[in-house]
Amino acid sequence: MREFLDRARAAADSSGRPGLGPMSDWEVFPFEREGLQARPLTEYAVPEPDRTRTPEACGTCKALTRDDLVLHVGERLAVVRPGGFNLPFVANVVSRAHETLDDLDDDAHAEMGRLIGRTYNALRALDGVGNVHVNKWENGGGHLSVTLLARPLGVLQLRGSNLSVWADMLPPTPAEEIDARAAQVRAALR
Ligand SMILES: [Zn+2]
Structure with a gap:
């Protein structure tokens, strides 16, 4: 290679x-x-x-312990959100344990598909969202995370695979907006 x-x-x-x-x-x-x-x-x-983090140093493991960041808890997987972000909404479908996509069995794959679909629908239904992009980066840290990014409605310049690069340059979304949308996503995933 x-x-x-x-x-x-x-x-x-x-x-x-x-x-x-x-x-x-x-x-x-x-x-x-x-x-x-x-x-x-x-x-x-x-x-x-080896770029794997220990559970103690893992941001996803930490998010899973915080009620304000957890949006849904399933069998083997959960849905969390980052503490802050610069888009209308960002959610992560993650494993509940510190494990990677390589570790999942077929039942967990099925749950992952269901949760990605349901989280997509929940983000798509938020006011002011034009599209939702689904990504698996995880990048060797050792904790499965499928990232769903909501693009603001009408802001067509942000569409597609450069959305995360644009997001990096935009100002933070106010915490009260994030909290209100998180409540809606949590309700949709119930
Ligand atoms: Zn972890």
């Missing part, structure tokens, strides 16, 4: 940076092309370093 990075390096410029892709011409791309450059490609790393 080393060929993957070798091929990318061969296509990069003299400082190891890949050129900008066609996405940079999309009208929903958050940045102007002028002056923008990719970071140089980094070194190959196999075996990959």
